[in-house]
Structures are given as C-alpha cells and as structure tokens.
Amino acid sequence: MGKLRALLASVGLITIAASPAIAQGLDYRSPDAAPPAWGQFAKLVKYRFEEWISADEAIANRFRSWLKETNGTQNGAPASLVVKAWLNPDGTVERVSFAPFKDERANTDLRTVLTRGNIGEAPPPEMLQPINLRFSLNLSKD
Amino acid sequence: MTVALPDRLAQPGKSGIARWLARMVLVVVPLAAGSVSPARSQFLLPARTDVPVLAPPKPLTRADLPPVERGERAGTGFFVDDAGHVLTARHVVQACGRIMVQKEGRTSAARLVAVSTPYDLALLKTAKTRGLAATFPRSIASAPNGIVFAADYANLPTSLARGAMLANASVGTTNGSDEAGHIALNTNITFGASGAPVLDSRGLVEGVVSRKTAVNRVLAVGAGGAKAFLAASNVRLQEDDRPQISGSASRAHRAASISARVICLN
Structure with missing residues (x-):
C-alpha cells in the first residue's frame, strides 16, 4: 500500500444503541450485556469496515491519502472516530453517521466506502440499531 | 389376500x-x-452372505486433477482466534511444499504450527484473521439426529447464492472404538470439505470434517478433540454455549464468515 499504511489498529464495539422503533426506552446495550449473536455480528461489521477502508481502490486510497496529509493538523481527522451504522436485513449497509470532518470530500469518501458492500451475514433480526463502532486511526509512515 | x-x-x-x-x-x-x-x-437378494469389503475411508480433499499435474490439493479450514490461527484437517496439509490460505479473493501464506497425533487435525498460522473466529461449545451437545451444517469453502458461494441455509447434514451414530472422539454425519458433502467446521443450530463448531466412510456418511473430529488440540497448541479459542447466531440465521453464511480455502502446493 505504498508508503502509507493506514491501519485501523483497533475498532471496537462500544455500544449498541437502540433505534426508537424497537428499543422502547433502552438507550443502548453495552457489549457485555448484549447477546453474543449481536457481538459477533458487530465484530463482522468491524472487520468489513476495516477491509473496505484499507482496500486498494480509488476512493479508499484517496481517503487514506487525506488522512495522511492532514494527520496531526487542525483540519485532520480526530484520533478517535465513532461511526454509527444501520444495516439492512440483507446485510447491506443502509447508512452510516459520524461526526463530520472539515473536508467535505473526505466525508463523502468515507461514507461511500462504508456503504458500498455487504457484511456477508444478515443482522440478527432482534438486534438494536444503529451499531456504534469506535475507530482508532493509527497512521504509520514507511 | x-x-x-x-x-x-x-x-x-x-x-x-x-x-x-x-x-x-x-x-x-x-x-x-x-x-x-x-x-x-x-x-x-444376493446369495452372498459374507460382509462386503468396504473401501478405505476417503479423505475429502479437493484434487480435480492428479496432484502431479495440478501441483496442489485443497481443503477447507476455519479461523479459531483473532491471531490468524486456522484449524484444518491434517491430511490436507501433509507433505506440502507451501501452504496458502485463500478467502474472498485474498491469498496469504500459512505456516504449519502443529499436527494432532490422535486426530486428523492440523493448526496453521496466517498473518491475520479474515472474517470471524469460530466459537466452540463449552459442553458438547451434538447428538444423533441433530441437524448441522458443513460445506467446503469452494462450494459455499453456491450455497449462499441460494439464500439462507440452516442445515445440510444430520448427526448419525459412530461405530466402535475406531470412531471414538468423532461425530458421524449423514451428508452428501464431497471433496474439498476436509477441515470444514460442522456448525450446529447455535453457530457453534461441533466438529471438523475429516473423511468419508461410506456414501453419504462422513466422519468429523468432535469438538472435544479439537478443543483439546487447540488448547495444547496454546490457542486462545472462544467457547460459549449461548447462540452465536439468531435462531433463523443462515449457518451457511456463518460458515462463510469463519472459513477459508486451504491450498497445499507441492
């Protein structure tokens, strides 16, 4: 991946928040309290997001280049990024939400990358959404 | 009448x-x-009363062409932790010049870490876990007539294209001490399935496909033997008795999430 190695060193499930329609009063379910099936699915979502962001293709490459160029600057990405993801029953990503970067193209690129594929499994039907994932972006320069 | x-x-x-x-x-x-x-x-009925001589059990390793022509054979394996360890059948990776693990279009080199003496099991190490790591049951629950899913990695896309699949095999009975520590499966899974995980209704690994003993009968190393082998190899496997997938979830899709193709290059 050239000199840039954008490694999503740790992407952890922090909470599984509730959608109003099915939560009915529950704000979120912590990973420890959630059924294992939910945790396994969230782990798979995490893996797919990692793969898609580190893929060798134009938009992912451009997003990683932006991360590298702006790393440590005021206009760069924060050290920690929480992404909320809503999944369709067929395993596709319906939408994602995150605190916007100052660069609109980077916002669009990340949104495009994270919503372009299929997770590979259907979310458990009773699983509360959105899934909240915390990304720690570690950039190492070769 | x-x-x-x-x-x-x-x-x-x-x-x-x-x-x-x-x-x-x-x-x-x-x-x-x-x-x-x-x-x-x-x-x-045939007049013969003697017991027919059965062919020796056939390993379920995919080798469409003779190895000398193709230069490889392939089976299935699955990730057992988050450190890149892959469990497969021993006979898939015996006497290989190189071992490769292939998943979702990516191929990576693998190193043989350990082989089991009593069981047809081998442990490989790859650079990273791709997909999910399998979860084993704490208490062994496979019983005759239970329904399970097992498939070779190369054929999983075909299964997935048909939609959700809950099971393609049932647990049979084992015979004699030779099959101790194994589970018998009534299934038509075929070559390339060696080393595939046998998933129960909870998405837990109840066994590892080993060999075919008769038409539509396959032996798999039981979860007990697989867990003991992994523990002896210092693998920190995941164990749980709670369901890892929802009741209506496709076992075929979970099999695809944890499995990979194991290729032995001569």
Whole structure:
C-alpha cells in the first residue's frame, strides 16, 4: 500500500444503541450485556469496515491519502472516530453517521466506502440499531 | 389376500370384455402382490452372505486433477482466534511444499504450527484473521439426529447464492472404538470439505470434517478433540454455549464468515 499504511489498529464495539422503533426506552446495550449473536455480528461489521477502508481502490486510497496529509493538523481527522451504522436485513449497509470532518470530500469518501458492500451475514433480526463502532486511526509512515 | 374388484367387472352376466378384464385383474394382482412375500423375495437378494469389503475411508480433499499435474490439493479450514490461527484437517496439509490460505479473493501464506497425533487435525498460522473466529461449545451437545451444517469453502458461494441455509447434514451414530472422539454425519458433502467446521443450530463448531466412510456418511473430529488440540497448541479459542447466531440465521453464511480455502502446493 505504498508508503502509507493506514491501519485501523483497533475498532471496537462500544455500544449498541437502540433505534426508537424497537428499543422502547433502552438507550443502548453495552457489549457485555448484549447477546453474543449481536457481538459477533458487530465484530463482522468491524472487520468489513476495516477491509473496505484499507482496500486498494480509488476512493479508499484517496481517503487514506487525506488522512495522511492532514494527520496531526487542525483540519485532520480526530484520533478517535465513532461511526454509527444501520444495516439492512440483507446485510447491506443502509447508512452510516459520524461526526463530520472539515473536508467535505473526505466525508463523502468515507461514507461511500462504508456503504458500498455487504457484511456477508444478515443482522440478527432482534438486534438494536444503529451499531456504534469506535475507530482508532493509527497512521504509520514507511 | 382379498382383491376388491370394481362392481361392474365383478358382476356376472356382463359383456365378454368385462369378464376378460376381470380375469386379467384376478391374475395380475395376485402375482404382483406375491412378489413382496418373504418366500419369493429371497430370490431377489444376493446369495452372498459374507460382509462386503468396504473401501478405505476417503479423505475429502479437493484434487480435480492428479496432484502431479495440478501441483496442489485443497481443503477447507476455519479461523479459531483473532491471531490468524486456522484449524484444518491434517491430511490436507501433509507433505506440502507451501501452504496458502485463500478467502474472498485474498491469498496469504500459512505456516504449519502443529499436527494432532490422535486426530486428523492440523493448526496453521496466517498473518491475520479474515472474517470471524469460530466459537466452540463449552459442553458438547451434538447428538444423533441433530441437524448441522458443513460445506467446503469452494462450494459455499453456491450455497449462499441460494439464500439462507440452516442445515445440510444430520448427526448419525459412530461405530466402535475406531470412531471414538468423532461425530458421524449423514451428508452428501464431497471433496474439498476436509477441515470444514460442522456448525450446529447455535453457530457453534461441533466438529471438523475429516473423511468419508461410506456414501453419504462422513466422519468429523468432535469438538472435544479439537478443543483439546487447540488448547495444547496454546490457542486462545472462544467457547460459549449461548447462540452465536439468531435462531433463523443462515449457518451457511456463518460458515462463510469463519472459513477459508486451504491450498497445499507441492
């Protein structure tokens, strides 16, 4: 991946928040309290997001280049990024939400990358959404 | 045996055709019925009384062409932790010049870490876990007639294209001490499935496909033996008795999430 190695060193499930329609009063379910099936699915979502962001293709490459160029600057990405993801029953990503970067193209690129594929499994039907994932972006320069 | 005839045919004094048909039925039906009587069926059975010699169990390794021509053989494996360890069948990776693990279009080199002596198991190490790591049951629950899923990685896309799949095999009974520590599967899974995980309804690994012993009968190393082997190899495996997938979830999709193709290059 050239000199840039954008490694999503740790992407952890922090909470599984509730959608109003099915939560009915529950704000979120912590990973420890959630059924294992939910945790396994969230782990798979995490893996797919990692793969898609580190893929060798134009938009992912451009997003990683932006991360590298702006790393440590005021206009760069924060050290920690929480992404909320809503999944369709067929395993596709319906939408994602995150605190916007100052660069609109980077916002669009990340949104495009994270919503372009299929997770590979259907979310458990009773699983509360959105899934909240915390990304720690570690950039190492070769 | 009584044979009921249609009223019109059984009545006397009807036309010649009706009487002829009535005779036909009376003649034909007893003969057909007689063929199922024990005395007659003996003639349809082979006279041989000795037990047929069974072919030795066939490993389920995919090798469409002879290895010398193709230079490789392939089976299935699955990730057992988050450190890139892959469990597969020992016979898949024996005497390999190089071992590769292939998943979702990516191929990576693998190193043989350990082989089991009592069981047809081998442990590989790759650079990273791709997809999910499998979870084993804490308490072994596979019982005869339980339904499970097992498939070779190369055929999983076909299964997935058909939609959700809950099971393609049932647990049978094992025979004798030779099969101790194994589970028998009634399934038509075929070459390339060696090393595949046997998933139960909870998405837990109940066994590892080893070899075919008869038509539609496959032996898999039981979860107990697999867990002991992994523990002896210092693998921190995941164990749980709670469901890892929802009740209606496709086992085939979970198998695809944890499995990979293992290729042995000569």
